[in-house]
Amino acid sequence: MTASDNGADRRARGLAKMSQVYGWEVSDGPGEHFAVTVDHLFADIWSRPQLSDRDRRLLLLGALTAQGHLDVTEIQVSAALRNGELTEEQLREIAIFLCHYTGWGPGTKFDSVVGKVVAAEEKAARRAAREQASSEQ
Structure with a gap:
C-alpha cells in the first residue's frame, strides 16, 4: 500500500481485482472478514506483479x-x-x-x-x- 493510497482507493482496487479474478462483478460488502479479503488479499496479494x-x-x-x-x-x-x-x-x-x-x-x-x-x-x-x-x- 502506498502513502497516497486511502481506504476508498484500496477498496476500489480490491473490488476491481476480485471482479477480474472471479469473472463477475463483485460489489462491496459488510464486515471485517470481507474488508480484509478485498483490501488485503485482492488489492495487495492478487495484485502483485510477480505472478499472473x-x-x-x-x-x-x-x-x-x-x-x-x-x-x-x-x-x-x-x-x-x-x-x-x-x-x-x-x-x-x-x-x-x-x-x-x-x-x-x-x-x-x-x-x-x-x-x-x-x-x-x-x-x-x-x-x-x-x-x-x-x-x-
Whole structure:
C-alpha cells in the first residue's frame, strides 16, 4: 500500500481485482472478514506483479485440492474457464497431475468438480442459445 493510497482507493482496487479474478462483478460488502479479503488479499496479494492471475489460480487449485476444499475449488474452476485462463483439457490434465501429488481421492474429486462445472457451463450456454433464438422469432 502506498502513502497516497486511502481506504476508498484500496477498496476500489480490491473490488476491481476480485471482479477480474472471479469473472463477475463483485460489489462491496459488510464486515471485517470481507474488508480484509478485498483490501488485503485482492488489492495487495492478487495484485502483485510477480505472478499472473493464471499462475495464482494454478497454485490455488493445487492447494484447495490438497486440503479437500471442493466447494471453493468449484468456484475457482468456473472462474478459470470463464476468464479463459484454463481449458477443460488443461483442467483434466491438472486432475491427473494432482492425483500423483495429493492422492487419488483428492485428484479424482477435482476431476469430478471439473466435469460438474463444464456440464453446468454447457447447459447455461445451451439455455442462452435457446433464449436468443426465441427472442429473434
